[in-house]
Amino acid sequence: MGNFTTKNSRHLHEETESVSNSISNRRRTNSSTKQIYNSCTMCLCSFGIQEERIPLECINIKCARLYCTQCVNCVQTHNGNNKRFRCMYCLLEYPAHKIPTENQILIKQLWTSMIVKYGIRYTSHLLSKTLNQNNMIDLWCDIECRRRHLVNLISTLERFSRWTQIHHIMNETHIMADKLLDIAMRLQEDPIANIHTLQNEYQEIISTSDHNNNNNNNDDMIGSHYIRICERLLADISDAEFYRAFTNTHAKMIEWNCALASSDQFQPQVSDLFTAIETDLQEQCSHHRHGIVRAKIGIIGYTCVGKSTILNRLLSIEDLAMDTSSPVRSIKSTYYQLQFDRKEPLPSPHNQSKTTAVTLVDIQGHDKDTLTVDSQLLPGNYLDEIRKADCDIYILVFDEKLRYEQHGWISFIEETLKRQCILVRSKVDIEFLAKYRERSGLFYGSSTPAQRACYTPTILEQLRFDNEMESHQVFLTAADYMPASSDAAILLNDQSFDMTILFDELGRLAADARNRRIHTLAMRAAARVINICFRRGYVLNVFNYKIGAGLAAIIPFGDQLPRYLARDHIRQAFGITKDFRQYLLQFRLSIDEGYLQTSTLENCVTATMMKTKVKKGSLGAAVGGAFMAGAPFSDDILRAAAPTAVALTGGARIALTASTAIVGVVISAVVCAWSAVNSGKHIFSYVNRLCDDLILVSNPLITTLIDINSRKYDQTHSNQ
Numbered sequence: 063m064g065n066f067t068t069k070n071s072r073h074l075h076e077e078t079e080s081v082s083n084s085i086s087n088r089r090r091t092n093s094s095t096k097q098i099y100n101s102c103t104m105c106l107c108s109f110g111i112q113e114e115r116i117p118l119e120c121i122n123i124k125c126a127r128l129y130c131t132q133c134v135n136c137v138q139t140h141n142g143n144n145k146r147f148r149c150m151y152c153l154l155e156y157p158a159h160k161i162p163t164e165n166q167i168l169i170k171q172l173w174t175s176m177i178v179k180y181g182i183r184y185t186s187h188l189l190s191k192t193l194n195q196n197n198m199i200d201l202w203c204d205i206e207c208r209r210r211h212l213v214n215l216i217s218t219l220e221r222f223s224r225w226t227q228i229h230h231i232m233n234e235t236h237i238m239a240d241k242l243l244d245i246a247m248r249l250q251e252d253p254i255a256n257i258h259t260l261q262n263e264y265q266e267i268i269s270t271s272d273h274n275n276n277n278n279n280n281d282d283m284i285g286s287h288y289i290r291i292c293e294r295l296l297a298d299i300s301d302a303e304f305y306r307a308f309t310n311t312h313a314k315m316i317e318w319n320c321a322l323a324s325s326d327q328f329q330p331q332v333s334d335l336f337t338a339i340e341t342d343l344q345e346q347c348s349h350h351r352h353g354i355v356r357a358k359i360g361i362i363g364y365t366c367v368g369k370s371t372i373l374n375r376l377l378s379i380e381d382l383a384m385d386t387s388s389p390v391r392s393i394k395s396t397y398y399q400l401q402f403d404r405k406e407p408l409p410s411p412h413n414q415s416k417t418t419a420v421t422l423v424d425i426q427g428h429d430k431d432t433l434t435v436d437s438q439l440l441p442g443n444y445l446d447e448i449r450k451a452d453c454d455i456y457i458l459v460f461d462e463k464l465r466y467e468q469h470g471w472i473s474f475i476e477e478t479l480k481r482q483c484i485l486v487r488s489k490v491d492i493e494f495l496a497k498y499r500e501r502s503g504l505f506y507g508s509s510t511p512a513q514r515a516c517y518t519p520t521i522l523e524q525l526r527f528d529n530e531m532e533s534h535q536v537f538l539t540a541a542d543y544m545p546a547s548s549d550a551a552i553l554l555n556d557q558s559f560d561m562t563i564l565f566d567e568l569g570r571l572a573a574d575a576r577n578r579r580i581h582t583l584a585m586r587a588a589a590r591v592i593n594i595c596f597r598r599g600y601v602l603n604v605f606n607y608k609i610g611a612g613l614a615a616i617i618p619f620g621d622q623l624p625r626y627l628a629r630d631h632i633r634q635a636f637g638i639t640k641d642f643r644q645y646l647l648q649f650r651l652s653i654d655e656g657y658l659q660t661s662t663l664e665n666c667v668t669a670t671m672m673k674t675k676v677k678k679g680s681l682g683a684a685v686g687g688a689f690m691a692g693a694p695f696s697d698d699i700l701r702a703a704a705p706t707a708v709a710l711t712g713g714a715r716i717a718l719t720a721s722t723a724i725v726g727v728v729i730s731a732v733v734c735a736w737s738a739v740n741s742g743k744h745i746f747s748y749v750n751r752l753c754d755d756l757i758l759v760s761n762p763l764i765t766t767l768i769d770i771n772s773r774k775y776d777q778t779h780s781n782q
Contacts, residue, residue, distance in 0.1 A: 102130040111172050112293055118162035125152035129162050140323060140602045173283070179426075180292070182285040189265050189284065198253045202246055205264060208288065209242035214388075214400045215295040221403070222302035231294050238291060241267045299401075307346070307355050307580075308587040310338040318595040328603045330595040331637030332756060333645065339588055339760070340767055346580050347771040353419040355583065356403065357575035359568060360453030362444075362471065365427035367461045368488035368541065373424050375541040375561065376568075377404055382543055388424045399451045400424040408569040418572035425451045430465075445474050452582075454575035455482045455568065461489045464531075472534075482571055484537065487529045490559060491540035491550050497521045506549040514556065522559075537564045581768055588760040596636060597753040629660075629748050636752065638662060651762040659751035663759055 101108055102117075109117040114132035127149065138147060138161065147156040177183060185208075188201045212235050219232065245260050245267070268288035305312050314334060321329040346355055359376075361369045370388040379387045388400055400423065407417035428444040448456065448471065456475050460468065464485075475483040498506050502517050522538075529536045537560040545551040646666040655669035 117165045117168045119165040120149045122154045176289045186284045205246045212239040218401045308342040310341045311587045314338045315591045328635045333642045343767045347775040356419040356421040357572045358453040359455045360423040360451045363459035369459045408572045411566040457484045459486045485534045486537045490538045507552045584764045589757045649766045
């Protein structure tokens with residue numbers, strides 16, 4: 063396993079300006095109405111159509127901040143039945159039995175984006191038209207494609223069944239998949255007699271649920287039930303990655319959350335958290351758990367360029383009829399990222415005994431007629447789909463000369479996400495056969511082996527020259543499972559083009575990619591626990607057991623703060639003791655100078671000079687929406703945290719920390735959910751800044767621990 067460092071984080075100032083200037087997450091109903099934000103004011107995670115992610119709006123029209131349902135429920139749970147809801151932004155105390163109300167405008171926009179994402183318009187077209195013998199195959203393909211998607215989600219989530227509880231959603235998914243299989247089989251058996259009945263059954267299966275969610279009109283929309291199931295499963299899969307890879311850390315989070323609801327004592331301790339993370343990282347390198355965290359390789363590109371075909375070849379799939387294969391058809395066949403574990407790990411080309419388990423991700427294709435908005439991460443933008451796929455290596459598949467926006471994808475992957483991007487030119491067999499006929503005057507299938515040996519090297523050289531790029535190697539492939547002609551079938555039997563070289567390159571990159579994935583997941587685990595148990599947990603503990611009804615009396619702030627807001631008391635409550643500082647000192651950690659928000663940990667790390675000096679006050683702490691309560695574990699928060707940048711004033715700006723740039727952790731100087739809007743001050747300012755520092759320090763600590771464990775693993779492996 064190779065080493066990696068945080069040296070790429072030196073571009074903080076430039077990246078901070080780029081992120082702040084390029085990301086615009088605000089939605090407007092029209093130019094004269096208020097702004098509508100895409101993320102929860104409290105936890106900064108993105109809204110969605112799932113029950114816990116529905117956007118709720120503060121009833122104070124001057125505030126109108128948006129909360130997710132999960133955060134409102136969390137506050138209500140800790141408040142109990144005797145306390146009224148209080149907006150944590152404007153501090154309005156609600157009337158009895160009142161909570162923020164659903165924002166129907168944003169909910170409608172979310173459903174509109176889901177219709178586009180899941181290709182519902184095309185399905186609606188198939189259900190409304192009169193089909194005949196010639197075009198009924200389109201309906202069958204649509205049904206089978208959606209069934210295959212469900213099967214993939216089921217198998218992916220079942221991999222985590224040992225670590226997480228399987229909810230009733232799994233039963234619903236199995237039932238829907240079985241019903242879709244039954245329709246597909248009946249459609250093949252007697253299509254003419256059953257076509258209208260099957261159209262109606264198909265619509266009813268994907269559109270109607272026994273669980274009427276929130277009584278929205280969206281329940282009657284075609285595909286609403288299918289969309290809800292898929293979104294629920296995707297969120298569960300994302301969260302389950304945390305449970306599976308960091309069992310000890312997750313157990314601590316559950317323990318502390320339970321204690322928050324039952325005890326007036328603040329129980330989370332940072333030493334216990336870091337010890338749990340260290341234990342989890344050690345287990346990642348143990349032999350019996352080495353395959354749990356896999357390197358993720360994502361396939362991107364335009365629709366119908368052969369992405370799914372390349373993925374199936376990388377999976378060594380021989381039969382496309384197998385449910386373990388990614389669906390392939392002549393129109394869009396992928397509606398969201400599908401994950402497929404490769405059975406055989408990829409060997410390193412330099413050491414065949416050193417292998418890395420990988421997961422391949424089929425990312426939905428981008429429509430050539432829909433331009434990607436440069437440098438923006440708006441919902442529906444292809445850059446956002448690339449980011450949310452959360453892969454360690456990306457393969458860009460293309461079948462013609464790269465367009466300008468595809469170069470933008472490459473830059474986004476390599477410069478913003480800090481990931482590898484491999485270029486694969488697909489369908490080269492078509493050009494090869496055309497050039498062969500031009501040069502030889504013969505069809506490939508009718509030529510002799512000697513003639514093929516004569517012309518093939520020259521044609522391959524020409525193809526490489528035609529697809530050459532100065533900055534990247536381009537791998538030539540022709541992985542079609544259904545050759546267009548007998549000539550193509552013979553060619554593909556004779557010539558694999560660059561598939562073998564592509565496998566070697568992926569094997570070479572996979573080991574380091576797995577290390578980076580462990581690092582990313584560990585950072586997310588640390589930030590999630592710190593944000594849920596320390597940041598939000600301490601605030602709720604003070605609200606419930608310390609301040610109580612006297613909250614309004616201390617705002618605006620007086621000269622004397624209560625004891626529980628004093629810095630010494632907060633450090634003591636968090637467990638930042640002499641022993642904890644000694645624990646950090648043994649690792650000789652380094653952090654870029656000027657990023658710590660408090661002096662608490664200054665003596666525990668070494669500050670290093672940056673090329674670009676940034677004002678200390680302009681930095682925030684690591685508050686990642688992906689790591690906040692209820693946020694999908696794999697959802698980086700470049701988009702989720704953007705509303706805070708426009709909602710806050712003064713120092714409350716979004717920034718990308720130097721030490722966490724490589725893993726995409728976005729930081730903010732103040733959490734808007736607990737800000738006093740008029741004064742710009744914050745009764746828990748020190749709590750927020752201290753939590754920021756803990757996440758900041760956890761980055762080099764995790765890097766060091768992974769390097770130590772990797773060296774031990776490599777040494778043990780080489781001695782076997």
